[in-house]
Amino acid sequence: MATVTLSAVTKSYAGNAVIHGIDCVIEDGEFVVIVGPSGCGKSTLLRMVAGLEAITGGTIAIGDRVVNQVEPKDRDIAMVFQNYALYPHMTVFQNMAYGLKIRGLSRDAIRARVDKAAEILQLGALLERTPRQLSGGQRQRVAMGRAIVREPQVFLFDEPLSNLDAKLRVQMRVEIKRLQQRLGTTSIYVTHDQTEAMTLADRLIVLNGGIAEQIGRPIELYERPASLFVAGFIGSPAMNFLDGAAGDDGRVVLAGGTVLAATAPAGSGVTVGIRPEHLVPAAESEAAAHLHVDMVELLGADTIVYGTLGEGGPALLLRLAGIAQIAAGTRLPLGFPPEQLHLFDRATGKRL
């Protein structure tokens, strides 16, 4: 087990900067998820930790050792790839054993390690098959097995579940989490799926355009997103954003004229965020605004209400627990709980 320390890590391809200085200390045994939209540099960052990409600037240390110049095989890491990257001509056993064989472990030691990993991952019956004869989920497990048998300091995952169907993805997600807790190995996991990120992570790094927008516990990011980007990225359905401005007294007024129980520096342009699950229907007399309902989705466990704030106003999403009997075309009186409002500077996108 080891810590992983990223200090001012940058990466450029032929002068094109794609990672702009990332600082983060990943604790021993911690499960850190790097999340962000496509092309934001998640894979690049992970591959720099793996040693598959050269580090342009800054340092990466695994444990106490700076690994900038260390070959991937000597970094004591194991990586699980999105397309599994299993050797097609080797059996499951050989796939898992290959790295150990090269390292010169004895036959018995290899057998013992592979058997143990196979037992953990329920691969015992598949050891003599080739990858071609396995389902996607089984291949995924073999790829994990290949990482486990190495008993590395750090696991690296690059979107390991994105080739699986939705149901299997949920199941494997739970398995990965359980496995990591059992082994206690420091893990860095890349995904663009925010649900995966929220459920797996001890801590999240939200990456946007090569910049770490926020690093923190999933709930922290949910409750206090540091920027508009994080607010929009974390949580599903995504947070509602409404344009507003702070008046002379600092009170925030929405574009439609609704006055909110929140303050911001006087005269500033504000984006107000509120999550669909935090909007509440109010009594007609206490309503701060009205939602013009366009469409209602009954999902059973909850109800998603689509509408606009006022006639022809900005789009707004409302999520209610359980089955709510609301018809499209109605006007729904709404309240904005002050403690659930997120205010962002409209110019910089930063939290106020």
Next chain:
Amino acid sequence: MESRSGHLSWLPHLILVLGLALVGFPIYVTFVGSTMTTPEILSGHMSLIPGGHFVENYLAALTQGMPQLSGVPVARLMLNSLIMALSIALGKMLISFLSAYAIVFFRFPGRMVCFWMIFLTLMLPVEVRIVPTFQVTANLGLIDTYGGLAIPLIASATATLLFRQFFLTIPDELIEAARLDGAGPLRFLWDVLLPLSRTNLAALFVILFVYGWNQYLWPLLVTNTASMTTLVVGIKSMLTVDANTPWHLVMAMAILAMAPPAAVVLLMQRWFVKGLVDAEK
């Protein structure tokens, strides 16, 4: 695409049988001729039923020294052909595998120059560069040697390109996984690349073996003594201008010249089928 149910199912069969007869008949006649005596063949109404001299003719061809070949028996020519064909096939495979490996997986100065130089040789078949090649071979003292027969034909752009295309289809992640597993370049070559290429190698072997075995112009040039020449060249030498050509032996030699390539194709065919059924991913 299956229309077996219809009453037209005999049509494809008929076409196949006709095609087979067209290709197979001359070979059959050659075989029949190889079981007769020369007067029987030249009698003007040669029978299409094999004669009674099969064992006798083939034994004679294989073991007896031929006067037309300065007393060298055909067995020796077959050995020469075999050595040449195997050297060319294996040599080409080795060289092109390694050069494709270097071009695809390594970044070195002049990589693309190397690639284009190999590619350019495609434009220059053996016949075009035969005079300078002969000059070089002669200067190296390789006339009448197996080296002289095989080495100049070994460099192969076609096979290099074939391997290059195949190597390019190998996903980067697989290469990276091998790197993380600690496999160096040679281990990767041996443990991953070679096993993945085996169906390609088998297919190429067949093509190159037949190519090497059927060479005519180059062996004709580069060998002077009859004991170093190949079977294909030997057959031509048997055809003398006077009326003394031993046709029964020529026919037997023709059949003998066809047998090894046919055997290679038949044996390796199982590999192709395996390769098709087994195709990875």
